[in-house]
Amino acid sequence: MPAGNLLRQPDTTLPHRLARSAxxxxxxxxxxxELLSWLAERGAAQLHDVRRIPFAxxxxxxxxxxxGDLGHDSGKFFRVQGLRVQTDHGPVRSWTQPIINQPExxxxxxxxxxxxxxxxxxxxxxxxxxxxxxxxxSPTVQATRSNYTRVHEGGAVPHLAHFRDASERQVLSxxxxxxxxxxxxxxRNRNMVVEASGPVEEHEDFRWMTLGQLHRLLAVDNLVNMDxxxxxxxxxxGFEGAAEEPGELAAALARSGDPRSGTLHTTAEIRxxxxxxxxxxxxxTDLIPLHGVRRWxxxxxEIRHELGAFFTVLAVDVRSNSREVGxxxxxxLRPHGTGVVALLVTRVDGVLHALxxxxxxxxxxxxxxxxxxxxxxxxxxxxxxxxxxxxFLDEVLRRDPGQVLFDTELSEEGGRFYQARNRxxxxxxxxxxxxxxxxxxxxxxxxxxxxxxxHSHYVNVxxxxxxxxxxGLR
Amino acid sequence: MPAGNLLRQPDTTLPHRLARSAxxxxxxxxxxxELLSWLAERGAAQLHDVRRIPFAxxxxxxxxxxxGDLGHDSGKFFRVQGLRVQTDHGPVRSWTQPIINQPExxxxxxxxxxxxxxxxxxxxxxxxxxxxxxxxxSPTVQATRSNYTRVHEGGAVPHLAHFRDASERQVLSxxxxxxxxxxxxxxRNRNMVVEASGPVEEHEDFRWMTLGQLHRLLAVDNLVNMDxxxxxxxxxxGFEGAAEEPGELAAALARSGDPRSGTLHTTAEIRxxxxxxxxxxxxxTDLIPLHGVRRWxxxxxEIRHELGAFFTVLAVDVRSNSREVGxxxxxxLRPHGTGVVALLVTRVDGVLHALxxxxxxxxxxxxxxxxxxxxxxxxxxxxxxxxxxxxFLDEVLRRDPGQVLFDTELSEEGGRFYQARNRxxxxxxxxxxxxxxxxxxxxxxxxxxxxxxxHSHYVNVxxxxxxxxxxGLR
Numbered sequence: 001m002p003a004g005n006l007l008r009q010p011d012t013t014l015p016h017r018l019a020r021s022a023x024x025x026x027x028x029x030x031x032x033x034e035l036l037s038w039l040a041e042r043g044a045a046q047l048h049d050v051r052r053i054p055f056a057x058x059x060x061x062x063x064x065x066x067x068g069d070l071g072h073d074s075g076k077f078f079r080v081q082g083l084r085v086q087t088d089h090g091p092v093r094s095w096t097q098p099i100i101n102q103p104e105x106x107x108x109x110x111x112x113x114x115x116x117x118x119x120x121x122x123x124x125x126x127x128x129x130x131x132x133x134x135x136x137x138s139p140t141v142q143a144t145r146s147n148y149t150r151v152h153e154g155g156a157v158p159h160l161a162h163f164r165d166a167s168e169r170q171v172l173s174x175x176x177x178x179x180x181x182x183x184x185x186x187x188r189n190r191n192m193v194v195e196a197s198g199p200v201e202e203h204e205d206f207r208w209m210t211l212g213q214l215h216r217l218l219a220v221d222n223l224v225n226m227d228x229x230x231x232x233x234x235x236x237x238g239f240e241g242a243a244e245e246p247g248e249l250a251a252a253l254a255r256s257g258d259p260r261s262g263t264l265h266t267t268a269e270i271r272x273x274x275x276x277x278x279x280x281x282x283x284x285t286d287l288i289p290l291h292g293v294r295r296w297x298x299x300x301x302e303i304r305h306e307l308g309a310f311f312t313v314l315a316v317d318v319r320s321n322s323r324e325v326g327x328x329x330x331x332x333l334r335p336h337g338t339g340v341v342a343l344l345v346t347r348v349d350g351v352l353h354a355l356x357x358x359x360x361x362x363x364x365x366x367x368x369x370x371x372x373x374x375x376x377x378x379x380x381x382x383x384x385x386x387x388x389x390x391x392f393l394d395e396v397l398r399r400d401p402g403q404v405l406f407d408t409e410l411s412e413e414g415g416r417f418y419q420a421r422n423r424x425x426x427x428x429x430x431x432x433x434x435x436x437x438x439x440x441x442x443x444x445x446x447x448x449x450x451x452x453x454x455h456s457h458y459v460n461v462x463x464x465x466x467x468x469x470x471x472g473l474r
Numbered sequence: 475m476p477a478g479n480l481l482r483q484p485d486t487t488l489p490h491r492l493a494r495s496a497x498x499x500x501x502x503x504x505x506x507x508e509l510l511s512w513l514a515e516r517g518a519a520q521l522h523d524v525r526r527i528p529f530a531x532x533x534x535x536x537x538x539x540x541x542g543d544l545g546h547d548s549g550k551f552f553r554v555q556g557l558r559v560q561t562d563h564g565p566v567r568s569w570t571q572p573i574i575n576q577p578e579x580x581x582x583x584x585x586x587x588x589x590x591x592x593x594x595x596x597x598x599x600x601x602x603x604x605x606x607x608x609x610x611x612s613p614t615v616q617a618t619r620s621n622y623t624r625v626h627e628g629g630a631v632p633h634l635a636h637f638r639d640a641s642e643r644q645v646l647s648x649x650x651x652x653x654x655x656x657x658x659x660x661x662r663n664r665n666m667v668v669e670a671s672g673p674v675e676e677h678e679d680f681r682w683m684t685l686g687q688l689h690r691l692l693a694v695d696n697l698v699n700m701d702x703x704x705x706x707x708x709x710x711x712g713f714e715g716a717a718e719e720p721g722e723l724a725a726a727l728a729r730s731g732d733p734r735s736g737t738l739h740t741t742a743e744i745r746x747x748x749x750x751x752x753x754x755x756x757x758x759t760d761l762i763p764l765h766g767v768r769r770w771x772x773x774x775x776e777i778r779h780e781l782g783a784f785f786t787v788l789a790v791d792v793r794s795n796s797r798e799v800g801x802x803x804x805x806x807l808r809p810h811g812t813g814v815v816a817l818l819v820t821r822v823d824g825v826l827h828a829l830x831x832x833x834x835x836x837x838x839x840x841x842x843x844x845x846x847x848x849x850x851x852x853x854x855x856x857x858x859x860x861x862x863x864x865x866f867l868d869e870v871l872r873r874d875p876g877q878v879l880f881d882t883e884l885s886e887e888g889g890r891f892y893q894a895r896n897r898x899x900x901x902x903x904x905x906x907x908x909x910x911x912x913x914x915x916x917x918x919x920x921x922x923x924x925x926x927x928x929h930s931h932y933v934n935v936x937x938x939x940x941x942x943x944x945x946g947l948r
Binding site: 009236268269275365454 | 823931
């Protein structure tokens with residue numbers, strides 16, 4: 001008979017350790033000012049010269065004659081294909097579009113370790129060709145399978161072994177999450193936080209920092225990259241409202257993250273609502289040859305919609321001194337305009353609730369995911385009728401300065417998207433707003449979102465960014 | 475400011491109400507003997523004459539000239555297409571096969587209500603053309619979208635409105651679950667249990683029964699149908715081991731269903747293991763024309779594999795006096811041989827654990843789902859080498875009678891499958907077995923399985939059947 005100590009209990013110390021990290025700024029290993037200087041210094045040191053080129057100058061990337069698809073000679077990385085969408089949902093019921101197909105699952109991993117009793121996270125100063133500003137703060141590891149199986153013949157990915165070889169007791173979070181469903185076909189990445197066992201190599205592009213420092217840096221425009229935000233959002237909660245100098249909002253956040261607090265809808269009801277939204281919407285998607293996409297034109301240096309709307313596919317030449325390979329060319333997707341990504345929140349009896357939208361995007365594996373209250377590029381809707389107007393967009397555009405809890409421009413993944421900026425906002429509205437919601441919207445607490453984030457396919461990448469930001473408010 | 479009673483807490487009474495239902499047999503509305511007589515009587519009354527016919531005699535079903543696909547003229551119901559599978563997993567890395575494509579999400583719904591203070595469930599005596607024995611015990615509602623939007627011009631589905639119009643507080647469980655991933659392409663059904671508000675119409679094909687009675691009936695060969703079993707498996711747990719006359723096993727089951735009990739792996743570790751299995755396996759599936767499937771032959775009355783293995787697609791003519799339409803023809807899939815579906819369980823410090831397998835099937839939406847320890851048709855492996863031998867099959871075949879906790883032949887869905895029988899078994903092994911498991915296997919408690927069953931895509935339909943059976947042991 002095995003000994004009694006075979007049976008284990010969940011780790012109840014982790015929320016406390018995370019709260020301690022969230023409330024540590026001054027006593028962190030490096031001051032926040034030092035981190036900002038280091039980032040600026042790495043930005044200057046990492047030569048990253050990005051130049052738009054015609055498609056004909058792409059090296060090892062080519063358009064397939066038969067299909068028109070744009071892919072890499074190795075068959076790896078990703079492929080720009082066509083997608084046909086048919087749905088019974090929304091004002092437009094059928095369309096075709098280019099889409100990025102990247103079936104491989106990559107790793108977005110952040111290494112954690114206690115330094116002087118406080119959890120610190122190892123973040124990387126990393127340049128991506130699509131970044132608006134060169135260097136951004138990235139996870140410890142950000143690797144596609146092609147990266148780490150060395151398709152482009154570069155050096156090994158630093159720190160990767162910590163994630164590939166982690167024992168189950170070192171893993172703090174580990175979940176597949178989707179990315180942009182309008183631009184990617186069923187892309188998922190593995191979002192991991194692993195506590196290091198044994199020594200971690202020092203490297204000038206990496207620095208340890210606390211959760212409190214990361215929360216502070218999230219409020220800086222285009223600094224914490226998308227991959228870092230999604231990994232942070234998947235960390236188990238329980239530290240909401242913890243900060244070195246908690247403000248007026250902290251108590252409402254702490255209650256929102258507390259499993260014992262009441263909620264407007266029970267978690268069973270929220271799951272049933274999601275099941276109903278998934279069942280109600282018929283969405284059929286088929287990958288088609290890029291040649292078969294209507295109303296999009298390919299020129300020598302762009303694939304674009306005939307109205308100039310939505311996005312463009314373009315090509316860049318990259319010269320770098322900091323990456324596994326010194327230089328390369330690749331396609332990127334450039335969205336048009338700056339998006340609005342906004343979460344309305346309110347306090348119901350002192351418990352913060354956030355209004356999420358069960359949103360259909362064609363690239364989702366499972367029909368709908370929960371999105372922020374508003375997620376759109378307003379200029380795509382100019383001149384269109386009121387039926388096309390995204391719900392709650394006007395509430396966001398006409399907000400009062402006093403309602404704004406968070407307002408920062410953040411970028412989407414610079415390895416696939418060219419200068420994709422969104423203005424991420426968290427806006428507090430009067431509690432009366434929680435009296436009802438349209439069928440595709442529901443008010444959830446942070447604890448409810450945190451529980452859903454332990455699983456795939458529930459919370460979309462934009463909402464995950466806002467969860468990371470919301471938890472860090474004070 | 476909204477009133478304090480806006481905020482709600484999870485329903486903590488439901489596990490107790492379910493336990494009371496599970497421990498009620500003699501004081502149920504009808505005795506179990508009456509239910510068995512009623513089933514026999516309905517079986518005799520429901521004329522259901524099923525005759526195999528050549529494909530040419532199918533009415534409104536035809537093979538598409540261009541693709542060879544077999545579909546209905548309305549474009550509804552389902553379609554037999556081809557599937558191409560490429561994977562880096564298992565002994566066979568690439569194949570093509572016929573597959574049923576049924577993109578619509580149907581409802582499998584069981585209505586519940588308290589009768590004399592005890593929850594009863596409204597079950598239906600229903601004949602399906604593929605059933606080995608005519609009538610089986612089915613959910614209150616078992617309806618595809620084509621059914622309830624009346625594609626075949628039959629009568630309305632009884633009791634459907636209870637599910638379509640349920641308010642959130644009446645819903646006891648509601649989750650999308652997959653079905654057979656070897657036979658269906660990404661099929662899901664909505665598994666619902668709804669507590670009736672207001673009167674429920676009486677009907678000779680329906681009877682109220684307790685969970686304890688359902689547990690008793692699960693042990694009868696080919697009686698409780700697949701749809702009932704999957705709906706039951708998704709009911710929140712907390713009633714494990716409850717029975718009118720609990721036996722020696724009850725305490726180990728109760729501990730296994732208790733969230734406070736220790737587990738061999740924490741739930742976070744189990745989720746990480748699933749994430750790793752999903753990430754490790756590359757599985758690419760593409761629907762292709764049925765014409766493009768190699769090594770399968772279509773004759774006048776069958777589509778079959780050249781070795782006679784796996785399954786056959788055939789056609790039947792059905793005459794019925796009990797269904798929405800009096801008679802129809804349709805294709806069915808007939809598996810070859812009786813399958814073995816077995817779960818190894820063991821007690822670790824008195825807490826029952828079950829050994830599940832992270833299994834790749836091509837029709838899953840998300841690469842792997844948790845399957846029973848063994849799920850195969852042994853005759854498909856005869857004459858093949860040891861590399862092909864399913865792990866743990868020999869432990870199941872060579873079991874000792876004293877190890878058998880459950881052993882019942884149960885059928886798969888008779889509306890799609892022709893006499894698809896599996897021998898479902900639960901076999902207890904010595905605790906030393908829990909000392910380790912191959913990478914694709916893990917020991918889980920019932921509580922851990924119950925938590926995963928609140929979400930889609932985790933537990934496959936065969937494992938769900940065994941969860942329903944396991945919870946009902948005593």
